Amino acid sequence: MSALDPSQVAGGLVPEPGIGTAGMLPEGGEAFHSGSAWRMIAAVFLENRLAIVGLGMIIFVTLFSFIGPFIYHTQQVFASPNIANQAPSAAHLLGTDALGYDVLGRLMLGGQSSLEIGFAAALIAVGIGVIWGAASGLAGGVIDSIMMRIVDAMLAIPFLFALIVLGAIFNTSIPELIIVIGLVAWLVPARLVRGETLSLRVREYVQAVRVMGGGSRRVLFRHIIPNTVGTIVVNATFQVADAIIAVATLSYLGLGVSAPATNWGGELNTGLNYIFDGYWWTIYPAGVAIVLTVVAFNFVGDAMRDALEVRLQRR
Amino acid sequence: MIGFLVRRVGQAVIVLIGVTIITFILLHLLPGNPIRAILGIRASQQQVEQLTKQYGFNQPLWIQYGVWVNQLLHLNLGYSYKQNELVTTVLAQRIPKTLFLVGSSLVVAIALAIPLGILQSVRRNRPDDYVLTGFSFIFYSMPTFWLGLLLIIFFSGDLGWFPSAAPQDQLSVFSQLNGMVLPIATLSLVTLALFSRYMRSSMLEQSIQDYVRTARAKGVSGRVVLFKHILRNALIPVITLIGLSLGGILSGAVVTESVFNYPGMGLAFYQAAEADDFPMLLGVVVVVAVATVIGNLVADILYAVVDPRIRYT
Numbered sequence: 001m002s003a004l005d006p007s008q009v010a011g012g013l014v015p016e017p018g019i020g021t022a023g024m025l026p027e028g029g030e031a032f033h034s035g036s037a038w039r040m041i042a043a044v045f046l047e048n049r050l051a052i053v054g055l056g057m058i059i060f061v062t063l064f065s066f067i068g069p070f071i072y073h074t075q076q077v078f079a080s081p082n083i084a085n086q087a088p089s090a091a092h093l094l095g096t097d098a099l100g101y102d103v104l105g106r107l108m109l110g111g112q113s114s115l116e117i118g119f120a121a122a123l124i125a126v127g128i129g130v131i132w133g134a135a136s137g138l139a140g141g142v143i144d145s146i147m148m149r150i151v152d153a154m155l156a157i158p159f160l161f162a163l164i165v166l167g168a169i170f171n172t173s174i175p176e177l178i179i180v181i182g183l184v185a186w187l188v189p190a191r192l193v194r195g196e197t198l199s200l201r202v203r204e205y206v207q208a209v210r211v212m213g214g215g216s217r218r219v220l221f222r223h224i225i226p227n228t229v230g231t232i233v234v235n236a237t238f239q240v241a242d243a244i245i246a247v248a249t250l251s252y253l254g255l256g257v258s259a260p261a262t263n264w265g266g267e268l269n270t271g272l273n274y275i276f277d278g279y280w281w282t283i284y285p286a287g288v289a290i291v292l293t294v295v296a297f298n299f300v301g302d303a304m305r306d307a308l309e310v311r312l313q314r315r
Numbered sequence: 316m317i318g319f320l321v322r323r324v325g326q327a328v329i330v331l332i333g334v335t336i337i338t339f340i341l342l343h344l345l346p347g348n349p350i351r352a353i354l355g356i357r358a359s360q361q362q363v364e365q366l367t368k369q370y371g372f373n374q375p376l377w378i379q380y381g382v383w384v385n386q387l388l389h390l391n392l393g394y395s396y397k398q399n400e401l402v403t404t405v406l407a408q409r410i411p412k413t414l415f416l417v418g419s420s421l422v423v424a425i426a427l428a429i430p431l432g433i434l435q436s437v438r439r440n441r442p443d444d445y446v447l448t449g450f451s452f453i454f455y456s457m458p459t460f461w462l463g464l465l466l467i468i469f470f471s472g473d474l475g476w477f478p479s480a481a482p483q484d485q486l487s488v489f490s491q492l493n494g495m496v497l498p499i500a501t502l503s504l505v506t507l508a509l510f511s512r513y514m515r516s517s518m519l520e521q522s523i524q525d526y527v528r529t530a531r532a533k534g535v536s537g538r539v540v541l542f543k544h545i546l547r548n549a550l551i552p553v554i555t556l557i558g559l560s561l562g563g564i565l566s567g568a569v570v571t572e573s574v575f576n577y578p579g580m581g582l583a584f585y586q587a588a589e590a591d592d593f594p595m596l597l598g599v600v601v602v603v604a605v606a607t608v609i610g611n612l613v614a615d616i617l618y619a620v621v622d623p624r625i626r627y628t
Contacts, residue, residue, distance in 0.1 A: 149326075149329055149330060149333055150333060152326075152330045152333070153330050153331075153332075153333025153334050153336070153337055154333075154337060155562075155607075156330055156331075156333075156334050156562075156604040156605075156607045156608045156611075157334065157337070157338075157562075157600055157603065157604045157607070158562030158563060158565050158566045158603060158607060159562070159563070159566055160566030160569055160570070161565070161566060161569070161584070161599070161600055161603055162600075164569070164584065164585070164588045164596075165341060165588070165596055165597070165600060167588070168588045168591060168593075168596060169341070241456065245456070245458050248458045248461075249458050249459070249460060249570060252458070252460050252570075253570075253573065253585060253588070254589065255588065265458065265460075268460070268461060268464065272464060272574070283464060283468070287457075287458075287461040287464070287465070290456075290457075290458055290461065291453060291456050291457050291461070294456035294457075295452050295453060295456040298452055298455065298456055299452065302452075
């Protein structure tokens with residue numbers, strides 16, 4: 001055969017006329033089909049058993065808190081001190097607390113407020129943090145330095161200290177709690193997003209947008225922020241976990257919401273007084289609820305971080 | 316190195332100035348007139364004016380700020396009207412106790428976290444790794460006060476091994492050491508969970524580096540590779556992370572001290588919050604913020620000492 005025969009060129013890997021590249025699949029079976037990036041991330045995420053457990057627990061707690069009261073009717077508005085501190089019974093599945101409220105009902109109500117505050121505070125924190133961090137990273141130079149020094153200065157005051165000071169200054173109602181936690185928690189996402197922005201703004205596609213005449217706002221909202229979504233979502237999950245613990249701690253210290261509204265931490269406030277009296281139902285259930293919910297969010301956040309971590313996928 | 320030091324210390328100073336500004340702003344966000352807080356509701360207008368001038372509250376804000384910073388530099392953190400004492404005096408008594416609690420908890424946590432982290436990284440994804448990871452998650456997700464409550468119930472109530480309240484006196488801390496066991500355990504368990512996770516992931520990051528592969532290819536024994544190469548490199552970022560988590564540990568100390576009634580700075584802070592004692596509150600905030608900034612600075616400098624690569628960033 002002459003050297004120009006197509007089947008002899010390049011080891012035979014030449015597209016046949018009329019068939020094209022269709023017949024050129026390698027023999028070794030199908031190569032790894034990754035699909036879109038999101039599908040790959042979801043696949044790694046779902047492989048992690050802890051993540052599924054975490055998701056399940058979050059769904060369970062949400063249903064328990066919000067749908068539960070429709071199934072298990074209790075009265076949560078008026079205190080009934082005459083039936084305070086009763087052991088679990090048929091009427092009150094987990095007994096009554098120091099003010100006479102049904103503990104299980106309290107758990108559900110507390111779950112509602114914990115989850116609401118957790119999510120809302122995390123949303124605010126991430127919202128402010130993303131905009132501040134991305135703007136700072138994109139601006140660069142002196143503005144970036146100033147904005148980050150402000151973040152550093154506020155970060156120097158530890159989370160709980162800032163919360164307690166703000167909690168002592170402002171009244172304690174649910175919206176104000178949300179704002180207070182959000183005002184302190186936005187610092188970490190801001191730092192993270194600024195770091196990501198710094199590394200993203202030198203990418204070719206961002207420079208291409210600039211060359212095409214795109215302004216800063218376009219670059220910010222249509223290119224940089226969408227590409228930091230992974231980090232943001234992971235951080236937001238951890239923010240919810242932290243916010244739930246923060247609310248619980250504040251409530252335990254007496255700076256949270258006041259009766260008849262409740263919170264898991266607030267329930268434990270009175271529990272301390274009855275430790276040695278053996279009223280276990282005033283102490284364990286609320287704490288277990290907190291731990292389960294926070295652990296669930298930590299599992300999910302950890303799994304998402306692993307799924308997005310490129311290096312881990314190489315192993 | 317000198318350039319790095321200068322830059323880093325300069326940053327810290329700027330952050331400290333920022334902290335004083337923020338605390339000053341908080342001081343002025345406070346509800347109500349501080350003069351009314353001293354004099355009470357029935358004070359006459361003349362008394363209010365006289366005291367305002369005396370304390371300098373009628374001067375422009377930046378002058379007040381300057382006066383306040385001057386006070387700070389002379390270690391005068393203000394006067395607590397509720398306790399009728401200088402904030403500095405009260406804190407001088409309380410801080411050593413908190414230092415003792417936080418210091419011992421840190422030592423315990425680090426001493427346990429490093430071996431646990433190494434163990435977890437070596438036996439990665441085996442049952443003991445999963446179990447230890449599970450415990451880390453659970454302890455990390457627990458609110459500190461609940462952990463304290465549980466420890467009290469179990470060790471103090473059921474077993475009676477340790478008392479439930481911490482020693483109050485200055486000197487009795489050392490004579491009643493068993494009263495310190497539960498508070499230190501509470502604080503260190505939560506930090507231990509965090510630090511062992513850091514250690515584990517840092518060790519894992521190092522173990523996939525090329526130099527490890529080279530060492531193993533050279534025939535270096537597994538144990539030597541682990542302790543001489545991986546461990547040393549893995550400890551470096553963990554040091555920084557430990558330095559950065561100082562703020563969180565102080566926060567934990569506040570809760571721990573309030574659960575165990577330990578008369579440290581944290582409990583003073585909590586009591587001040589309950590009593591609306593704002594000078595005390597902000598005095599503690601300044602102290603804690605300064606401690607955090609210095610902690611970060613020391614961690615960064617230590618990192619630069621150990622890892623020459625970052626001296627040039």
